[in-house]
Amino acid sequence: MTAEAGLIALWLAAALAAMQFALAGLAIRRGDDAIAAAVRPVAIVQGGLALLAMAALIRVFLASDMSVALVVANSHSAKPWMYKFAGAWGNHEGSMLLWVTILGLAGAAVALLERRVAERTLTATLGAQAFIALGFYAFLLFASNPFARLASPPADGQGLNPLLQDPGLAFHPPTLYAGYVGLSVAFSFAVGALVTRDVGPAFARAMRPWVLAAWVFLTIGITAGSYWAYYELGWGGWWFWDPVENASLMPWLAATALLHSVSVLATRDGLRAWTVMLAVVAFSMSMLGTFLVRSGILTSVHAFAVDPERGTFILVLLALYIGGALALFATRIGLVRAGNTFELVSREGSLVANNLLLSVILGVVLIGTFYPIVAAAMGTQLSVGPPFFEKAAGPIFLVLVAIMAAGPLLRWRRDEAQALVQRMTWPIAAAAFAAAGLVALAGWIGLLPLLALALAAGLAVASVAPLFGRNLRRTPLFVWGMVVAHLGIAVSLAGMAASSAFTKETLVAKGVGEPAGVGPYRITLRGIRPVIGDNWTALEARLEVVRGDAAATLLAPQSRFFSNPPTTTSESAILTAFDGQLYTVLGQPDGTGRWQLRLWWKPWVTLIWFGGALIALGGLLSILGHWLRDRRQKRRLEEAWT
Amino acid sequence: MGWFVGLAIWAWLAWACLGNASPLAAQTRPPADYANVQLRDPAQEAQAAALMATLRCLVCQGQSIADSDADMAGDMRALVRRRVAAGESAEEVRDWLIARYGDYVTYDPPVSAVTLPLWLTPLVLLAIGLWIARASFRRRRGHE
Amino acid sequence: MRRWLLWLPLAVFALVVVFAVRELRAPSDRTVYSAMVGKTVPEFRLEPIVKGKPGLGVADLKSGQPRLLNVFASWCVPCIAEAPQLMKLKAIGVPIDAVAIRDTGPAIAQFLARYGDPYQRIGDDRDSRVQLSLGSSGVPETFVIDGRGVVVKQHVGDIREDDVAALAQAWREAR
Numbered sequence: 001m002t003a004e005a006g007l008i009a010l011w012l013a014a015a016l017a018a019m020q021f022a023l024a025g026l027a028i029r030r031g032d033d034a035i036a037a038a039v040r041p042v043a044i045v046q047g048g049l050a051l052l053a054m055a056a057l058i059r060v061f062l063a064s065d066m067s068v069a070l071v072v073a074n075s076h077s078a079k080p081w082m083y084k085f086a087g088a089w090g091n092h093e094g095s096m097l098l099w100v101t102i103l104g105l106a107g108a109a110v111a112l113l114e115r116r117v118a119e120r121t122l123t124a125t126l127g128a129q130a131f132i133a134l135g136f137y138a139f140l141l142f143a144s145n146p147f148a149r150l151a152s153p154p155a156d157g158q159g160l161n162p163l164l165q166d167p168g169l170a171f172h173p174p175t176l177y178a179g180y181v182g183l184s185v186a187f188s189f190a191v192g193a194l195v196t197r198d199v200g201p202a203f204a205r206a207m208r209p210w211v212l213a214a215w216v217f218l219t220i221g222i223t224a225g226s227y228w229a230y231y232e233l234g235w236g237g238w239w240f241w242d243p244v245e246n247a248s249l250m251p252w253l254a255a256t257a258l259l260h261s262v263s264v265l266a267t268r269d270g271l272r273a274w275t276v277m278l279a280v281v282a283f284s285m286s287m288l289g290t291f292l293v294r295s296g297i298l299t300s301v302h303a304f305a306v307d308p309e310r311g312t313f314i315l316v317l318l319a320l321y322i323g324g325a326l327a328l329f330a331t332r333i334g335l336v337r338a339g340n341t342f343e344l345v346s347r348e349g350s351l352v353a354n355n356l357l358l359s360v361i362l363g364v365v366l367i368g369t370f371y372p373i374v375a376a377a378m379g380t381q382l383s384v385g386p387p388f389f390e391k392a393a394g395p396i397f398l399v400l401v402a403i404m405a406a407g408p409l410l411r412w413r414r415d416e417a418q419a420l421v422q423r424m425t426w427p428i429a430a431a432a433f434a435a436a437g438l439v440a441l442a443g444w445i446g447l448l449p450l451l452a453l454a455l456a457a458g459l460a461v462a463s464v465a466p467l468f469g470r471n472l473r474r475t476p477l478f479v480w481g482m483v484v485a486h487l488g489i490a491v492s493l494a495g496m497a498a499s500s501a502f503t504k505e506t507l508v509a510k511g512v513g514e515p516a517g518v519g520p521y522r523i524t525l526r527g528i529r530p531v532i533g534d535n536w537t538a539l540e541a542r543l544e545v546v547r548g549d550a551a552a553t554l555l556a557p558q559s560r561f562f563s564n565p566p567t568t569t570s571e572s573a574i575l576t577a578f579d580g581q582l583y584t585v586l587g588q589p590d591g592t593g594r595w596q597l598r599l600w601w602k603p604w605v606t607l608i609w610f611g612g613a614l615i616a617l618g619g620l621l622s623i624l625g626h627w628l629r630d631r632r633q634k635r636r637l638e639e640a641w642t
Numbered sequence: 643m644g645w646f647v648g649l650a651i652w653a654w655l656a657w658a659c660l661g662n663a664s665p666l667a668a669q670t671r672p673p674a675d676y677a678n679v680q681l682r683d684p685a686q687e688a689q690a691a692a693l694m695a696t697l698r699c700l701v702c703q704g705q706s707i708a709d710s711d712a713d714m715a716g717d718m719r720a721l722v723r724r725r726v727a728a729g730e731s732a733e734e735v736r737d738w739l740i741a742r743y744g745d746y747v748t749y750d751p752p753v754s755a756v757t758l759p760l761w762l763t764p765l766v767l768l769a770i771g772l773w774i775a776r777a778s779f780r781r782r783r784g785h786e
Numbered sequence: 787m788r789r790w791l792l793w794l795p796l797a798v799f800a801l802v803v804v805f806a807v808r809e810l811r812a813p814s815d816r817t818v819y820s821a822m823v824g825k826t827v828p829e830f831r832l833e834p835i836v837k838g839k840p841g842l843g844v845a846d847l848k849s850g851q852p853r854l855l856n857v858f859a860s861w862c863v864p865c866i867a868e869a870p871q872l873m874k875l876k877a878i879g880v881p882i883d884a885v886a887i888r889d890t891g892p893a894i895a896q897f898l899a900r901y902g903d904p905y906q907r908i909g910d911d912r913d914s915r916v917q918l919s920l921g922s923s924g925v926p927e928t929f930v931i932d933g934r935g936v937v938v939k940q941h942v943g944d945i946r947e948d949d950v951a952a953l954a955q956a957w958r959e960a961r
Contacts, residue, residue: 235709242704271778277795284799297809299704299816312810319803326796333792344779352778356771363767371751371760373805376814380756383698385706385749392764505691507678570711587678596678675913700818700923713888714924717914742921744821774791 003068003147006056010097010147013049013104014137016042017130020107024127028120028195036123040111043126046133047108054088054101057146061088067153070094070146076159078535086170092294092310093146095173099290100136102174102181106210107133110185116630117189117206118198125185125192132184135317143313159535159562172228176221176248180286182214183251186258187283190276191325194332199272204265205630207279209623211262214282215255216619222248223612234570234585236503236600238608241389243298246369247289250362254282257358260351265339268348268412272339274355280329284322285362291318297373343414350407357400364393394448401455401493404486405462427465431458445501452497459490477625485618492611498604499580509594519601521575521582522546526554528586528595536562538571541586541595545575557586581605676723677716683727690723693732696749697722697739706749820921820929820940827855827935828919832909835886836895842883842909848935852960853881854953855929856905857917859889860897862925868944869901875950876904880957885911887925928953932960 020042027036060068061084064077074091075084083090089098107129114122140146189207193199225248230238239245258278261271292298295311342348368384375382409423434457438450463486466479506518515524526542538558545553557573575582580603587596681687694708699715707715707722718739725735739747751757827847834841847853856872858865876882884905886894894908911917920929920937930939930953939956941949 233709234711237709240705240709274778281795288802291806295806295810297806297813315803315806315810322799323796323803326799330792330796334789341778349779352775356768356775360764360767360771364764367760367763370802370805371757373809373814375756377805377808378756380745381818382745382751382757383704383747383749384751384760385696385698387696387750388760392761396764396768505680507680509679598678677913714914717888718918720913721915721918739918740821742821742919743818743923746818 002056002059002063003065003149006053006060007145007147009049009053009056010137010140013046013053013100014134014141016046016049017104017133017137020046020130021127021134024123024130027123028127031120033119036119039123039126043111043130044108046130047104047106050101050104054097057094057097058085058088060147061085061094064157066155066157067149069148069150072150072154072157074157074159076157076535078156079159080534082167082170089173093140093144095177096136096140096144097146098174099177099181100133100140102177103129103133103136103184106181106185110188110210114206117192117202118196121189121192121196121198121203123192124195125188128188128191128195129185132188132321135320139310139313139317143310172221172225175217175224179214179216179218179221179255180251180283180290182210182217183255183279183283183286185210186214186279187321187325190279191328194276194325194328194336197332197335199265199276199336201266201269204262204275205626208259208262208266208626211255211259211279211282212619212623212626215252215259216616216623218248218252218255219612219616219619222252223609223616226612227609231572231574231583232569234572235598236572236583236602238499238605241368241386243369244289244293246365247285247292250285250365250369251282251289253358253362253365254278254285257355257362258282260354260358264348264351268340268342270340270342270348271352271355272336273333276333276336277329278355278359280322280325281362284318284325285366287314287318287322291315292369298369345410345415345417345420347407347410347412347415350403350410353403354400354407357396357403361393361396361400364396365389368392390448398448398451398455401459401489404489405455405459408466408482408486409462423465424462427458427462430461431455433457442502449497449501452493453501456490456494456497459493460487463487463490477628478622479625481618481620481622481625483618484621485615488611488614488616488618490611491607491614492609495604495607495609495611499602499608502603503605504601506599507596508599509590509592509596511594514594516597516599518582518599519580519603520547521599521601523555523584523597523599525595525597531558533560536560539586541584541597543573543584543597545582545584547577555582555584557584559586559588576606579603676720676727678719679723681723681727686726687723689732690726693726693735694719694722697736698747698749700743700747817942818923819942820923820937822921822937823940825937827931827937830909830916830919832885832911832916835889835908835910836891836898839905840907842885842907844935846883846907847931848933850933851881852930852932852938852957853883853906854957855920855931856882856884857887857920857922857925857927857929858884859887859925860893861889862887864944865897865926866901868926868946869904871945871947871950872904873902875945875954875957878954880954881906883907883909885909885916887911887914887917930956930960 020039023035023042024039026032027039061071061075062081064071064075064084066072066077070091070093074094075087079087089095107126110122110129111126117125186207189203189210193203225245226238229240230236258275261275261278264271265275291311291314294314297311342352368388371384372382405427406420406424410420431454435450435454438445438453463483467475467483504519506516508516510516510525512525512527515522517523522545524544526544528539528541531538531540538560540556540558543555543557545555553575555573555575558571560569560571562569570585570587572583572585574584580601583600583602585598587598589595681690691708695706697707697718699705699707699710699712699718701712701714702710705715707718722735725738726732736748740752745751751760753761827844829844831843832841847855854875872882882904884907886908889910889912909916924942926944928941928945929937932938938960939953941953945953
């Protein structure tokens with residue numbers, strides 16, 4: 001019965017979305033406030049129904065109801081509880097349902113909370129949001145019904161891809177989707193503003209929390225996804241410039257540009273057309289990402305749930321929404337009054353430069369990701385991978401880092417180049433000191449890593465510089481947010497550069513009792529033993545790990561065999577120290593009683609994800625800070641009236 | 643202005659094609675299978691490892707041979723190490739593989755008529771971006 | 787800002803959609819073909835892998851007679867599927883040599899006993915060295931090689947019923 005209840009909830013939600021769209025359209029056309037007043041409650045109920053449908057699907061998975069086709073194809077009754085739960089969205093249908101659920105909830109939140117923009121713009125926004133949701137409901141109901149029953153249920157299910165049987169799965173897709181959906185709200189605001197031609201600071205302030213929230217979720221999603229790939233794939237890589245990874249990076253880049261341009265629009269009423277454009281682009285990138293992952297038109301390590309037919313459906317939605325929004329942009333934006341223009345040397349100037357460079361990086365990633373298809377159309381097979389992206393986007397990113405260091409030290413409106421140089425003394429000194437120290441201690445490590453580490457040091461100092469000479473307790477939270485997020489970029493960049501420049505690798509075949517070394521560690525194989533898990537069996541190595549005079553630690557990398565479906569995976573064992581990670585993997589026996597071991601010492605690699613966490617934290621502080629300020633301003637206004 | 647753009651393109655391509663091409667002296671015969679065993683000479687191993695990270699595994703879904711469990715990726719790693727140990731430069735090994743599998747085998751697309759637009763992308767986008775950004779900086783005139 | 791510039795994003799987006807539609811409707815061929823077609827087989831010499839059957843070297847492929855070179859392995863399932871077709875080609879007089887990839891003598895002997903033995907020579911390519919030098923990216927693959935040792939055709943994947951005629955034709959034309 002649960003499955004049927006879920007399906008009914010889904011149909012009802014779809015009907016309400018249709019109603020929401022129709023009401024909003026009518027209200028805008030007739031200028032009728034009574035109709036407009038009905039839009040908010042409809043949006044709230046629609047969100048609730050979508051949540052109900054998702055809850056029903058989760059319940060069906062938890063109960064291992066083998067009469068539901070989706071459960072049979074993606075679950076197994078012997079699976080641990082956690083993966084049954086997460087398995088609900090570890091497949092195409094379930095993940096699409098999760099998408100609309102979050103979309104519906106976001107729409108409900110806008111309807112409940114947003115009071116800043118003009119009512120007409122809000123109605124148009126909710127209309128746009130309903131239009132987006134409608135497409136996805138149609139997609140679910142007509143092309144990927146998650147609740148379909150089987151006529152003759154099998155005894156048990158087929159299991160879930162072992163690579164996906166990981167706590168990361170429970171966490172990773174919902175976070176990314178929350179980010180995508182947050183950008184859809186920004187998109188809807190942009191469409192709403194285009195419809196009513198109401199682009200200004202109020203619109204920017206309404207959009208800002210959604211952009212920031214989306215950005216925080218995307219940051220967490222990418223950071224967690226990167227760490228997941230790092231320990232799961234078993235070769236120590238944390239970013240592969242794979243199409244699916246790029247698909248999550250592109251919305252992040254667009255959102256990063258957007259949140260900076262939104263702040264220019266909110267503070268200085270400039271970059272109007274550009275901000276609207278970016279809001280459209282950011283959501284386009286989310287849709288494009290979903291399309292890339294689903295359609296399988298590009299080969300990827302992370303490809304799952306690939307189906308060209310469904311790809312077509314998503315492409316139609318993509319063409320409809322994005323094409324429509326871009327056409328609306330082209331016809332309408334001319335009617336929006338031009339915003340303010342700026343001095344080159346000013347905070348705004350640096351934010352424009354930030355937007356320019358982020359957009360160029362976004363373009364490079366987009367074109368690099370799609371180029372193999374373009375080349376195939378020209379009759380050439382080629383691969384575009386890490387070397388291209390590093391060469392093409394790396395230098396631009398480093399310039400961006402330099403601007404990021406200078407930007408917060410510039411005044412709004414107008415500043416002097418000389419004064420900036422003076423304020424940059426400490427950051428520049430830090431960068432120079434870091435570069436000299438590195439060359440002295442480690443010798444020549446290559447131009448790009450050296451530049452990256454020096455810039456990271458400079459940025460770290462520059463990012464906290466806005467706090468110098470301030471009363472820290474009275475510094476607004478959003479300034480703290482900026483400081484923490486920029487510091488996070490510096491930390492992450494340092495981790496990337498250090499781990500790429502200083503990683504030590506040891507690949508050996510060792511028998512029991514034979515020692516090996518990597519970086520500061522001595523590693524001895526103490527034995528191999530079989531282990532039996534919930535739904536797998538494994539061979540586990542016992543590695544005794546010693547660093548310096550410290551006591552030995554035991555690490556236990558496994559080579560795991562899953563029976564449903566039959567697959568072998570390597571489970572790495574990682575030892576985290578304050579200055580890096582020891583990464584160990586058990587390989588094959590070499591036939592002479594010895595075992596292949598893959599050992600890496602990755603200095604400071606943890607900074608990559610620690611930096612990512614700081615970036616996300618900065619975003620959170622910023623949301624909180626703006627919210628507090630808005631509240632305080634409102635209170636002050638109220639006091640002024642009474 | 644024209645010469646400047648030309649210079650920029652040239653500099654970009656030089657940067658793009660920058661590779662390490664220093665053939666090293668041959669060593670003694672390899673003792674074992676190089677799929678999962680490193681070369682003795684750290685300089686040669688570093689050269690081989692850098693190359694392996696840019697070669698595409700032919701039987702996997704978009705992984706480099708340096709990150710793949712596939713047997714064929716192992717054989718390709720062995721081939722790279724063997725050839726580097728025999729004194730070939732990374733560039734020569736890469737060309738040898740391209741002669742057999744085409745540009746598909748390398749993640750670093752060689753500059754050709756087909757890939758030139760790709761390599762020029764950053765410069766073109768920067769130029770377009772600067773041109774658009776110019777509008778934001780124009781000083782206000784007297785009229786609205 | 788100029789008017790036409792406002793339409794540029796839509797134009798770029800349309801282009802992306804066009805490529806995506808093309809790729810969805812007629813996915814481009816993902817097969818990695820050898821770039822060695824039209825070139826001479828590079829120098830190699832492989833040891834025999836089963837008793838009573840000679841190994842394989844370049845000299846054997848430059849015998850003046852065109853022949854097929856089958857890249858196979860006993861652990862490869864599609865190789866079982868193509869075995870009858872290879873026997874058919876052998877029956878019409880096509881000489882076939884093979885390289886066995888990452889394989890062992892007993893496994894090959896068992897494979898030949900069970901699925902038939904169309905081969906004149908089998909080389910032991912234990913680390914895919916020859917396979918890689920031919921630009922072959924998997925098993926099974928079949929190369930048509932003319933009498934001077936030049937690769938004239940590559941067949942990727944198992945040989946199906948309806949591929950037999952084309953391979954026999956290519957072999958005949960190589961004479």
